[in-house]
Amino acid sequence: MEEIAIKIGGCLSAIVGIGHCFFYRGFGWEEDFEKTRVLTAKVLYTIHLFLIPMFFFFSYASLVHTKELAGSTPLGIAMSTFYAVFWLLRELWQITYFRSSMIKGFEKLHYFLVICLFFLWASYSYPIFSHFL
Structure with a gap:
């Protein structure tokens, strides 16, 4: 089950x-940046641009090095823990920061992101928690 969770996280990371x-x-953004x-x-733009390869790297690592990220190596556990915390913090940011400044027409996107971010957190935290239970 841990490996399935990591693979789901890998697919979601690719989508992100x-x-x-x-x-x-x-x-x-072109209009805004002007x-x-x-x-x-x-x-x-640079911060955003360099996040993209990170998402694809974690997608690759999740789909190719699934067993390691599912807890078979200390480095895999560390990477899964980092990514789980990353997505948990990103979800909390989405809920608190964007909730108060919702722009009309983006409500559905906001709730879609909350759900996706929850599943990303769950995908990478499940293997960690399963080792301690």
Whole structure:
């Protein structure tokens, strides 16, 4: 069951990576970045751009090195723990930060993200918790 959870997390990580490839156009960043300082726009774009390979790396690691991430090695446990905490914090951020500043038309996206982020957290935390139970 631990390996199935990691593989689900890997598929979801790939979906998140693909989704992030469309942020620039989908959220109209070109127009927004024209209204902000050049340095701010470049920093925000760079941070976003370099998150994409991280999502794809974790997707690859989850789908190819499933057994290790499911708890068969200390490095695998450490990586799964990091990714579980990452997604838990990202979900808490989504719930608290975006809830108060919801933009009309993005409500469905907000709730979809809350559900996806929960499953990403659960996928990577399940193997960790199962070793302690």
